[in-house]
Amino acid sequence: MARKKIVIVGSPNVGKSSIFNNLSSRYATVSNYPGTTVELFKARLEIGDKECEVIDTPGMYSFLPLSEDERIARLILTKDKPDIVIHVAAAKSLDRALPLTLQLIEAGLLVILVLNIMDEARKDGIDIDIRKLEKELGIPVVPTVSIRGEGIVELRKVIGQLLNSKVSDFFAKDKQLVEYPPLIEGALMGMASCLKTSYFLSKRGMGLLALQGDDEILKLIEENEGKENVRRLLAIKKDISTKVHQPIEYIVNLKLQQRVNEIKAGVLSQTVKKKKDLSRVLGDYILRPIVGIPLLLCFLYFAIYKLVGEFGAGVCVDFLEKKVFGAYINPFFTSIFEKIIPFDWIRSLFVGEYGIITLGLRYAVAIVLPIVGIFFFVFSFAEDTGYLPRMGTMLDRLLKKIGLSGRAVIPIVLGLGCDTMATMVTRILPTKRERIIATILLSLTVPCSAQLGVIMAVLSQQKGALLLWFLVISAIFALTGFFLNRILKGKKPSFYTELPPLRLPRLSNIFTKTYMRLKWYFKEVLPLFIWASVIIWVGQITKIFDVVLYLLNSPLKFIGLSKSLAPVFLFGFFRRDYGAAGLYDLSNQGLVSPRELVVAAVVLTLFLPCIAQFLVNIRERGMKFALGITVFILLFSFSVGFVLNKMLLLTGIYQI
Amino acid sequence: MYKLSDNEEDILESLWIEIEENKDKPNTRVLKDESAFQELMDKGLVDINKKTLLTKEGLKEAQKCVRRHRLAERLVADVLDLKDPLIHEASCKFEHGLHHGLEDNVCILLGHPKTCPHGKPIPAGECCSNFEKIPQRLIVPLKELQPGDIGKISYVSAYEGEVLKKLISMGFLPGKQVKLLHRFPSFVFEMENSSFAIDKDLAGTIHVLLLKRQ
Known part of the structure; x- marks a missing residue:
């Protein structure tokens, strides 16, 4: 018998992943939904003698998808044909979750409603009559506090019961829970009789989505029944549209909400007035500019500069570089390879100046790993406390000036960790215009943490150099965004977000997230570092690099840099952080002047995206865009270097 | 006449x-x-x-x-x-x-x-x-409320598809009670035990019946 499929759905921030982790004790796998960059978590689950597959989906607010994430979540429901759908809802926002529950049930899916975060609801004095709610909806309802594991045993039991019984024992077929206005009901009947084939969703559910102009559903019907039938459905929709003066989805949702209110009135009572607790007061203060802006600066200073920069790029890198690699690993492997490989030129592939182990592995593990790891930890912390959406709320107005909205803080801040990952995350931005602006800014101006850490380490040796670098990069960030916002056509973005309560995050969750992200990062990055070593090695022994380095001399001279920096720029082509790490080496050897250091740091920051990001740019934005932006960045970064160099010489800040 | x-x-x-x-x-x-x-x-x-x-x-x-x-x-x-x-x-x-x-x-x-x-x-x-x-006025757009004001959503005037769908998906529908917390830098309000932030444009499309003026 085929494995049963269980799909978890629900809006963001209700603890879907936590329910998922609790259900599946086994190792979970992450994969992209075919043809997309949306990540899906899958795991196996055994209940009794039954083995199932559990799938965690991206957050969805409504059955009618608005974003790429929601589209995928819905696609899993229609195409993957789950045997059971677990709808996870935050107990205290029952009324915002129930419209989706009603639609899932009416669509003919086998739904279990999980009311999660019951503790917060109880704290607010909310009391929910679970049995009565079950009766109203005709489905099992399970209260849980997933982060403490409460209610999971019951949930497993309910799943087991559903798997072992005939469906009809629990669910009446073609259930109707909502009575829409007569015009809509008539249209639904009409549409249902139009549909000739049977779908995984009920005809009523299909009709309701088609009536609201759901392209995906209409496409599905067209695939199965041909254009003619879709035309008939659209005719029904059009007929209704002329008879009502509000959009159909508005009428449908009003009715749904009305029904939800009726249900809610019967099952929910709120006895105590909610108290002003610490989380609420703090959450409120953070949003006041007078508190929020200093806090934001503090966050950036302590979390990014102190923790990622000084501790990660300073202390940790120092330790790993000098103590671990310098004193043990490099000498160890060098001596081994000296024994087993007699040929110098082959040996240099592994342990030479640019060897796979002595350079590639060292860069990846000793320089990049501690910095990126600490950054991901900080980011996961900001995410789990609920600070991230508040940061977006604070910065929305500023970001609007560069054509983005508060939502863009997530990819932009994540870009400070890894631009490649951040570029993938730009898909949370609702419009193409925002995604383009964010991608360009990430490629051009936002330094990733590996680069950032190294640059901080290098520049902090010179007084004022770090500040100068920061000002130049910020100015370019702001100006580029400003002009893109002017030039690009399309609608200006709008901003809306839910602000989840400030929560004290669980350390184990933060570590898990950091671990998952690091794992992803290393899977992508380590091979590239190794490859870079190999390519450099090939370039070296074939003397191709000598030619390229020679060719680089004149553009470098043009921006006032000595040719000792040429290898840094060449490596920078493979990864920006690789180049920055090279700069770090040179600076430690005292081979570059302060002026050169600042100019090189700025140009390297702006420089060509690393190969991984170039590939992601192609995947997310298309070949033409990726190539265009790369050429632009190349020219732009050198031009900025030229101007900066001239200005530094003219003003006499750094004369040597 | x-x-x-x-x-x-x-x-x-x-x-x-x-x-x-x-x-x-x-x-x-x-x-x-x-x-x-x-x-x-x-x-x-x-x-x-x-x-x-x-x-x-x-x-x-x-x-x-x-x-x-x-x-x-x-x-x-x-x-x-x-x-x-x-x-x-x-x-x-x-x-x-x-x-x-x-x-x-x-x-x-x-x-x-x-x-x-x-x-x-x-x-x-x-x-x-x-x-x-x-x-x-008794019915005002959300963007004209002051912090502390409480109102009930009476209608939304965004009848173009995307904006309306956003409002619907977040549950900003007539009959819901809202309390404005902040006007700047974004509009922040409470609705049924949850907090939301929206920009000025969206705040202009949600019209509320004023229940309590601060």
């Missing part, structure tokens, strides 16, 4: 809806026997020989009747908080009192609503075209 009886106003109203909104031919047979219809003919507002029945003057007058009716509906629904089956009945009486500029005052009070509670468009009046910020 015509002086019209309640009956005459009702006839003009139904004619206007038949002709302008439903693009239908009005049923003349029923109407012709009524004395009110005769009166309207005498006043030159309807012409039995015309295909659409309403004369140019009549059309104008009829539109005003519809406007009064739908404003009345909004008034009883939003401000007086009447529930659906009663809305029609009450507003049928209300509308005939909304003369001498009173309808414009109601319109201002409600913040120049664009549709009646049933979603039909309200014909715009003079007050709507030279619409300025008018103080002391």
Whole structure:
């Protein structure tokens, strides 16, 4: 018998992943939904003698998808044909979750409603009559506090019961829970009789989505029944549209909400007035500019500069570089390879100046790993406390000036960790215009943490150099965004977000997230570092690099840099952080002047995206865009270097 | 300015809806026997020989009747908080009192609503075209609330697809109670145990009935 499929759905921030982790004790796998960059978590689950597959989906607010994430979540429901759908809802926002529950049930899916975060609801004095709610909806309802594991045993039991019984024992077929206005009901009947084939969703559910102009559903019907039938459905929709003066989805949702209110009135009572607790007061203060802006600066200073920069790029890198690699690993492997490989030129592939182990592995593990790891930890912390959406709320107005909205803080801040990952995350931005602006800014101006850490380490040796670098990069960030916002056509973005309560995050969750992200990062990055070593090695022994380095001399001279920096720029082509790490080496050897250091740091920051990001740019934005932006960045970064160099010489800040 | 009886106003109203909104031919047979219809003919507002029945003057007058009716509906629904089956009945009486500029005052009070509670468009009046910020309104867009103000969403005026879908997906629907917490840098409000942040444009599309002013 085929494995049963269980799909978890629900809006963001209700603890879907936590329910998922609790259900599946086994190792979970992450994969992209075919043809997309949306990540899906899958795991196996055994209940009794039954083995199932559990799938965690991206957050969805409504059955009618608005974003790429929601589209995928819905696609899993229609195409993957789950045997059971677990709808996870935050107990205290029952009324915002129930419209989706009603639609899932009416669509003919086998739904279990999980009311999660019951503790917060109880704290607010909310009391929910679970049995009565079950009766109203005709489905099992399970209260849980997933982060403490409460209610999971019951949930497993309910799943087991559903798997072992005939469906009809629990669910009446073609259930109707909502009575829409007569015009809509008539249209639904009409549409249902139009549909000739049977779908995984009920005809009523299909009709309701088609009536609201759901392209995906209409496409599905067209695939199965041909254009003619879709035309008939659209005719029904059009007929209704002329008879009502509000959009159909508005009428449908009003009715749904009305029904939800009726249900809610019967099952929910709120006895105590909610108290002003610490989380609420703090959450409120953070949003006041007078508190929020200093806090934001503090966050950036302590979390990014102190923790990622000084501790990660300073202390940790120092330790790993000098103590671990310098004193043990490099000498160890060098001596081994000296024994087993007699040929110098082959040996240099592994342990030479640019060897796979002595350079590639060292860069990846000793320089990049501690910095990126600490950054991901900080980011996961900001995410789990609920600070991230508040940061977006604070910065929305500023970001609007560069054509983005508060939502863009997530990819932009994540870009400070890894631009490649951040570029993938730009898909949370609702419009193409925002995604383009964010991608360009990430490629051009936002330094990733590996680069950032190294640059901080290098520049902090010179007084004022770090500040100068920061000002130049910020100015370019702001100006580029400003002009893109002017030039690009399309609608200006709008901003809306839910602000989840400030929560004290669980350390184990933060570590898990950091671990998952690091794992992803290393899977992508380590091979590239190794490859870079190999390519450099090939370039070296074939003397191709000598030619390229020679060719680089004149553009470098043009921006006032000595040719000792040429290898840094060449490596920078493979990864920006690789180049920055090279700069770090040179600076430690005292081979570059302060002026050169600042100019090189700025140009390297702006420089060509690393190969991984170039590939992601192609995947997310298309070949033409990726190539265009790369050429632009190349020219732009050198031009900025030229101007900066001239200005530094003219003003006499750094004369040597 | 015509002086019209309640009956005459009702006839003009139904004619206007038949002709302008439903693009239908009005049923003349029923109407012709009524004395009110005769009166309207005498006043030159309807012409039995015309295909659409309403004369140019009549059309104008009829539109005003519809406007009064739908404003009345909004008034009883939003401000007086009447529930659906009663809305029609009450507003049928209300509308005939909304003369001498009173309808414009109601319109201002409600913040120049664009549709009646049933979603039909309200014909715009003079007050709507030279619409300025008018103080002391009961129904205001969310963006004009002050921190601490409490209101109930009475309608959303975003009728273009994407914006509306966003509002729906977040659950910003009529009947929900909101409390504004911040106006700057973004609009932050509480709704049913959850907090939300939205920008000024979206805050301008959500109209609330003020319940408590800080």
